[in-house]
Amino acid sequence: MRRVPTAAAVAAWLLPLAVAGGGAAGGALAADMAPAGDPVSRGAYIFQAAGCLGCHSNEKEGGAPLAGGRALATPFGTFHTPNITPDPETGIGRWSDADFIRAFREGLRPDGAALFPAFPYASYTRMTDRDLLDLKAYLFSQPAVAAPNKPHDLTPPFSWRFLLPVWQWMYLTPGPVPDDPAKPPAWNRGRYLVDALGHCGECHSPRTLMGGMDAGRYLAGNPDGPDGDKVPGITGAESKGIGDWSDGDLTLLLETGLTPEGDVVGGAMGEVVRNSTSKLTADDRAAIAAYLRTVPAKD
Amino acid sequence: MSNRVVNVLAAASVAGLMFALFGMSAGNAGAADPAEQVKDRQQTMKKLGGGMGAVAKFVKNEGATLEDAAKGAEAVLAVTKVDPKMIFPEGTAVGVTDSAAKPELWKNWAEAQRYWSGLQPVAEKLDAAVKSGDRTQIAQALGATSKACGSCHEDFRVKKN
Numbered sequence: 001m002r003r004v005p006t007a008a009a010v011a012a013w014l015l016p017l018a019v020a021g022g023g024a025a026g027g028a029l030a031a032d033m034a035p036a037g038d039p040v041s042r043g044a045y046i047f048q049a050a051g052c053l054g055c056h057s058n059e060k061e062g063g064a065p066l067a068g069g070r071a072l073a074t075p076f077g078t079f080h081t082p083n084i085t086p087d088p089e090t091g092i093g094r095w096s097d098a099d100f101i102r103a104f105r106e107g108l109r110p111d112g113a114a115l116f117p118a119f120p121y122a123s124y125t126r127m128t129d130r131d132l133l134d135l136k137a138y139l140f141s142q143p144a145v146a147a148p149n150k151p152h153d154l155t156p157p158f159s160w161r162f163l164l165p166v167w168q169w170m171y172l173t174p175g176p177v178p179d180d181p182a183k184p185p186a187w188n189r190g191r192y193l194v195d196a197l198g199h200c201g202e203c204h205s206p207r208t209l210m211g212g213m214d215a216g217r218y219l220a221g222n223p224d225g226p227d228g229d230k231v232p233g234i235t236g237a238e239s240k241g242i243g244d245w246s247d248g249d250l251t252l253l254l255e256t257g258l259t260p261e262g263d264v265v266g267g268a269m270g271e272v273v274r275n276s277t278s279k280l281t282a283d284d285r286a287a288i289a290a291y292l293r294t295v296p297a298k299d
Numbered sequence: 300m301s302n303r304v305v306n307v308l309a310a311a312s313v314a315g316l317m318f319a320l321f322g323m324s325a326g327n328a329g330a331a332d333p334a335e336q337v338k339d340r341q342q343t344m345k346k347l348g349g350g351m352g353a354v355a356k357f358v359k360n361e362g363a364t365l366e367d368a369a370k371g372a373e374a375v376l377a378v379t380k381v382d383p384k385m386i387f388p389e390g391t392a393v394g395v396t397d398s399a400a401k402p403e404l405w406k407n408w409a410e411a412q413r414y415w416s417g418l419q420p421v422a423e424k425l426d427a428a429v430k431s432g433d434r435t436q437i438a439q440a441l442g443a444t445s446k447a448c449g450s451c452h453e454d455f456r457v458k459k460n
Contacts, residue, residue: 229458248359256445262352263344264445266452273449278442 029179030188031128031196035281043138046131049197049284050124051276052139055081067091067145072118073227076211077154079118087144100136101129105174107164114164116152117171122213125174126196158211171212186283190291193284198276203231203268220298226268236297243297250289254280336391337398343378343386350374351444354429358438365432372422372429375444379418383411393457404455414451421447 034045047053058069058081068083085091092100099110107114107121115121127135157163176196179188194200205213206222221233221240235241242250249260254277257265265273277285353371356363363371392402404411421444428440 225458231458246359246361248361252355252359256442257449258351258355258441258445260352260355262348262350262355264351264448264452266449266454266456267458270449270453274446274453 030185030192031131031176033185033189033283033287034131039134039137040141041138043134043136043141046127046135046197047138048276048279049193050127050135051198051272052084052135053275054271056084064143064145064147066139066142067147069147069150074118075207075224076158077152079116079152079154080150081118082149083145083147084139085142085145085147086140087146090146090148091144092139093144095136097133097136101132104132107168107172114161114168116154116161116164117167117211120199120202122172123196123199123202125172126176126192128176131197167210167212170210184290186287186290187294189284190287190289193280193288194291198288200234204234217298219292219295229267231268233298234292235295236293237299238297240299241297242292247286247289247293250292251282251285254278254285254288255282331388333388333390333395336388337396340386340391340398340400343381346374347378347448350378351441351448354425354437354441357429358434358441360434365429368429368437369426372426376419376422376426379415379422383415386415387411399457401455401457407454411451411455414447414454417447417450418444 034042034049036042037045053065055070055072056068057063057065058067058071061069063069064085066083066085068081070081072079072081083091086093088094095103095110102108102110103115103119104121104124104127106125107117107119109115152159177191179185180191201213201219203222203225204219205215206217206220206224208214219234220237222231225231233241236243238244245260252258253265254273256278257270257273259265264270277288280288350371350373353363354368354375357365357368357371387400387404389405391398392400392405421440425437425440425444428436431437
C-alpha cells in the first residue's frame, strides 16, 4: 500500500545513526550491509552473527533459550551466563535502550556496576547503535522466561568486580571503528563481522595474565581457550593459521564446519558454525574470508 | 606327559590361535589392544574425512572431478554402515594413546548411537546427489552430512591440536 516511508519513519532510522556517527567519528558503513528488514528481523540476523544463543542458553541441561545458566569454564573461574529474555524480574525486561547500549559499549550494568568481560563487550563495543537497538528489538520479541541468574564462581582477584574498571581502562576501547575507505566494502564488512559481531578474537587470540585479548597476538591462536580447549590461529600463517587455505576452504568451513582435510569441527567452533556462521548470508561469509586473508601472519 | 595335559595344552593353543586371529581382525573383542582400536578408529575417520574432502573439493571446484566425488561419497556411505560398537569399543576414551573420544560418549551411549545412525540417511542422500551430478544439490547434501558429523564431534570429541 505505502511505498514511500513516512518522514517520521525515516527520522526514526536516521536519528540513532546520527548519534552513533557523532560519537564515533565517521560511523561504520559496514554495519549497514546486513540484510534489510524491519528492526526485529534485522535484529534476528545480528543475534545470529553475534552468536548470542550459545552462551546465553543452557542447552545441554534443557534450559530455555536465552534464559542463561550455562557454565563457562575459564582460567579465571566459572561464569554462569545470565538470563537475557525480556522477563522483567530475572531477565532484561526493564532495560532501556540506553541501558542496553551502555552494556555493550561500556560494559556497564544498568546500575552502573561493571560487567565481567566474559560478556565479550571488548568486541561488541564496536557494534553500531542501530545494530544494538535492532538486536534489543529482537530479544524483546522473544518469550520471557523467569529464571534467576546463578552467581559466578571465580578465583580472586578475578572475582573482585571493583577491579573491573581498571581492566576496562586497559582493554576496552569504546565505540565502533570507522570503515577504512582505502579498503573494499567487503573487507570492511568482514572486519565488522570478525571483530564486532562474531567476536572471533575472544577465543582465537590468547589472553594476557590480566585476561585481556593480547592485541600483539591478534587471532594467532589460544592455547588456553574456553573449556580448556586449544584454539587454532586464523591469521595468514601457513602452518599455524589459514595461510594455505583457499577462499572456498574458509567459506565452506563457516557454512558447514568442514575443514580442507574433510574433518568436521567440533567443540566450541562446532557450536559457532551451527548457531552463527552457517546462518549468515554467503556474502557475509565471503566478507569474513576476505578480511581474514589480510590479517598479518603470526606463527 | 599325560594325555590329559597334552589335550589341555592343545586346547589352550587352539584357543590362543583363535584369539589371535579373531581378536585382531574383529578389532572389538573384549581383550583386544585398546591402542590398536584407537588407531583403527583414526583410520576409519580418515577414510570418512578423505571421502568428505573429495566431495568438498568438487563442490569448491578445486580440481576434483565428479568421479572423485562419487568415490568419496561411496567411502563416506560405507563407513556410516559400520556398527558404532566396532568403531567405539569401550575402553578407548581419552588417555589411550592419542584418543580424542570423551568418556561422555560411552556415558551417553544411546545419544552417541543416535548420532551415528543419523549418518547413513544423509550419506545416502550425498551419494544420490553426487550421482545426479548437480553441484547445488551436492553442496546441500555435503552440508547436511557435515552437520551430522559435527553434532557428535561437538559433544563427544576433545579438541586436538
